[in-house]
Amino acid sequence: xxxxxxxxxxxxxxxxxxxxxxxxxxxxxxxxxxxxxxxxxxxxxxxxxxxxxxxxxxxxxxxxxxxxxxxxxxxxxxxxxxxxxxxxxxxxxxxxxxxxxxxxxxxxxxxxxxxxxxxxxxxxxxxxxxxxxxxxxxxxxxxxxxxxxxxxxxxxxxxxxxxxxxxxxxxxxxxxxxxxxxxxxxxxxxxxxxxxxxxxxxxxxxxxxxxxxxxxxxxxxxxxxxxxxxxxxxxxxxxxxxxxxxxxxxxxxxxxxxxxxxxxxxxxxxxxxxxxxxxxxxxxxxxxxxxxxxxxxxxxxxxxxxxxxxxxxxxxxxxxxxxxxxxxxxxxxxxxxxxxxxxxxxxxxxxxxxxxxxxxxxxxxxxxxxxxxxxxxxxxxxxxxxxxxxxxxxxxxxxxxxxxxxxxxxxxxxxxxxxxxxxxxxxxxxxxxxxxxxxxxxxxxxxxxxxxxxxxxxxxxxxxxxxxxxxxxxxxxxxxxxxxxxxxxxxxxxxxxxxxxxxxxxxxxxxxxxxxxxxxxxxxxxxxxxxxxxxxxxxxx
Numbered sequence: 001x002x003x004x005x006x007x008x009x010x011x012x013x014x015x016x017x018x019x020x021x022x023x024x025x026x027x028x029x030x031x032x033x034x035x036x037x038x039x040x041x042x043x044x045x046x047x048x049x050x051x052x053x054x055x056x057x058x059x060x061x062x063x064x065x066x067x068x069x070x071x072x073x074x075x076x077x078x079x080x081x082x083x084x085x086x087x088x089x090x091x092x093x094x095x096x097x098x099x100x101x102x103x104x105x106x107x108x109x110x111x112x113x114x115x116x117x118x119x120x121x122x123x124x125x126x127x128x129x130x131x132x133x134x135x136x137x138x139x140x141x142x143x144x145x146x147x148x149x150x151x152x153x154x155x156x157x158x159x160x161x162x163x164x165x166x167x168x169x170x171x172x173x174x175x176x177x178x179x180x181x182x183x184x185x186x187x188x189x190x191x192x193x194x195x196x197x198x199x200x201x202x203x204x205x206x207x208x209x210x211x212x213x214x215x216x217x218x219x220x221x222x223x224x225x226x227x228x229x230x231x232x233x234x235x236x237x238x239x240x241x242x243x244x245x246x247x248x249x250x251x252x253x254x255x256x257x258x259x260x261x262x263x264x265x266x267x268x269x270x271x272x273x274x275x276x277x278x279x280x281x282x283x284x285x286x287x288x289x290x291x292x293x294x295x296x297x298x299x300x301x302x303x304x305x306x307x308x309x310x311x312x313x314x315x316x317x318x319x320x321x322x323x324x325x326x327x328x329x330x331x332x333x334x335x336x337x338x339x340x341x342x343x344x345x346x347x348x349x350x351x352x353x354x355x356x357x358x359x360x361x362x363x364x365x366x367x368x369x370x371x372x373x374x375x376x377x378x379x380x381x382x383x384x385x386x387x388x389x390x391x392x393x394x395x396x397x398x399x400x401x402x403x404x405x406x407x408x409x410x411x412x413x414x415x416x417x418x419x420x421x422x423x424x425x426x427x428x429x430x431x432x433x434x435x436x437x438x439x440x441x442x443x444x445x446x447x448x449x450x451x452x453x454x455x456x457x458x459x460x461x462x463x464x465x466x467x468x469x470x471x472x473x474x475x476x477x478x479x480x481x482x483x484x485x486x487x488x489x490x491x492x493x494x495x496x497x498x499x500x501x502x503x504x505x506x507x508x509x510x511x512x513x514x515x516x517x518x519x520x521x522x523x524x525x526x527x528x529x530x531x532x533x534x535x536x537x538x539x540x541x
Contacts, residue, residue: 026164027330028171028323031316034392036399041298045403047410048295072485073196075291080284081199084272088195089188091273098187105173105180112173115166118158126150126346150349153340153356160333168323175317182310189306191271193481197474198268203286204470205261208463210285212254215459219247222455226448239448246452250459286466288420289473293480295410298403304484305402311395318388325381331369336361402482409479416472423465430458 035041073085089095130146133139161167226243229235269279302308339357343349360366370377437454440446 026168026171026323027326028164028168028320031319033312033315034396036396041399042403043298045295045298045406045410047407047414072480073192075293075480076196076289081196084195084199084268085192087272088191092191092271093273095184095187095191098184102177102180102184105177109170109173109177112170115159116161116170118156120154120156122154124152148344150343150346151340152349153338153342155336155338157334157336160335162333163327163330164323165327165332168320168327172317172320172324175313175320179310179313179317182306182313185306186310189481189485192485193477195268195271196477198264198271200286200289200470200473200477202261202264202268202281203284204466204473205257205264206283207285207466207469208257209254209261209283211459211462211466212250212257215250216247216254218455219243219250222451223247225442234444235448242448242452246455286469286473288469289476291476293413293476293483295406295479295483301402301406301483302399306484308395308398308402311391311398315388315391315395318384318391322381322384322388325377325384328377328380329370331367333367334361335366405482406479409475409482412475413472413479416468416475420465420468420472423461423468426461427458427465430454430461434458 071082071085073081127149128146129149131144133142133144136142136144138144159166223240223243226235226239230237230240265279265281266276268281269276272279337357337359339355341349341351341354342356343351343354348354434451434454434457437446437451441448441451
């Protein structure tokens with residue numbers, strides 16, 4: 001009899017020992033960052049200008065979380081823009097909402113990590129109970145007196161991490177938190193770029209408004225000239241009517257620009273976290289921006305773009321959840337226990353003879369094994385694998401879109417530079433033609449309609465030149481945004497502005513040190529985040 005009990009004990013101990021050996025073994029597939037395309041990733045950007053005889057070189061993407069990020073907008077050397085960026089980072093509501101989402105994700109991560117440790121609970125209080133005669137095996141009608149039972153107990157529970165279910169859940173929650181942090185940086189970079197774009201667009205409209213103010217002044221002077229000649233009998237009333245129409249058209253166009261400027265000013269106020277009534281931007285015509293931004297290598301883009309980092313963290317989380325779904329097919333081991341005191345009166349509660357304990361679950365077994373669930377676990381595993389494949393496709397698409405955005409803005413800047421030079425020639429030629437037409441009209445050799453056509457051409461070419469300057473500034477910001485933003489070596493706000501600012505490729509790869517936990521499962525292509533999580537509510541882990 002005793003030998004059989006010993007054999008059973010050894011059998012149970014052996015089973016528990018074997019289960020403890022596999023505890024923590026992950027069922028998740030080995031995680032690797034997938035390649036972007038079947039043909040590989042390009043070694044250089046198509047639109048990037050490289051020195052003669054130098055070809056682009058692909059290098060494995062390296063972790064960039066620990067590198068310092070700077071304030072990239074300072075490459076423009078504009079103190080007003082610097083102030084607006086600081087105000088937006090301090091007060092923008094979308095950024096604060098993104099910071100709250102980071103805190104939420106970190107809370108979920110801490111909640112998942114708690115499953116790695118035992119739980120301990122305590123309770124104290126009385127219960128009043130009256131049992132039925134049947135439950136006490138007594139005849140019907142027997143009076144069973146009610147009784148009070150005082151309890152003071154503590155309970156402990158712990159799930160042994162068999163087959164890595166708990167550890168994979170923790171890894172998934174950690175990747176979710178890292179994704180949330182990367183999305184915060186993406187919102188932050190988008191905010192910085194939106195402020196800069198709105199600022200340059202506003203200044204472009206100021207330049208257009210100044211142009212129309214000058215045009216209205218010229219139209220008024222032309223109307224006075226035409227009216228004087230009409231009074232003297234040199235011309236007919238038709239020229240006066242045409243001059244009045246041109247003046248009214250210029251005034252109407254000036255009001256249209258003012259309407260667009262008001263809407264742009266309101267948009268900038270919202271980005272700064274202010275009500276439009278609280279914000280006024282003094283007119284400041286745009287000065288053409290000539291900042292050269294080197295594209296660097298495509299691999300550096302994978303390190304710098306926060307949206308790519310977020311997509312990659314989503315893949316890591318989905319991969320870990322495959323392990324969680326697989327672990328559901330295997331046994332689970334829960335260790336539970338409770339101990340304390342029970343007594344009929346409060347005075348006897350803590351007597352040594354009132355002690356009680358319970359080891360193991362009240363209902364069910366210490367070791368549970370799934371047998372049949374109608375395919376629920378299989379369906380959950382299929383869902384987890386499909387979610388991972390979806391995230392892989394989303395990651396690849398995000399990288400391709402990032403490459404496209406860089407190429408688009410590089411080509412935009414290249415073509416805008418050539419277009420601006422051609423437009424400058426057009427402005428000079430139209431101004432000369434308008435000057436000659438006015439002289440010939442005063443001499444009476446041409447009709448006033450020719451003067452109107454010449455002056456319209458001047459206005460159109462000048463407005464196109466202003467719009468090209470605005471498009472060039474916005475495209476420069478878009479390129480910085482497409483590259484992930486952030487420099488280490490940039491001029492300060494009080495540095496003298498230069499007509500052309502060139503940023504070295506070395507300074508392009510200096511992202512900031514965000515407060516981000518590094519996922520140990522990441523490969524060498526782990527991506528960075530676009531800028532510091534500077535908000536105090538986010539920095540507190």
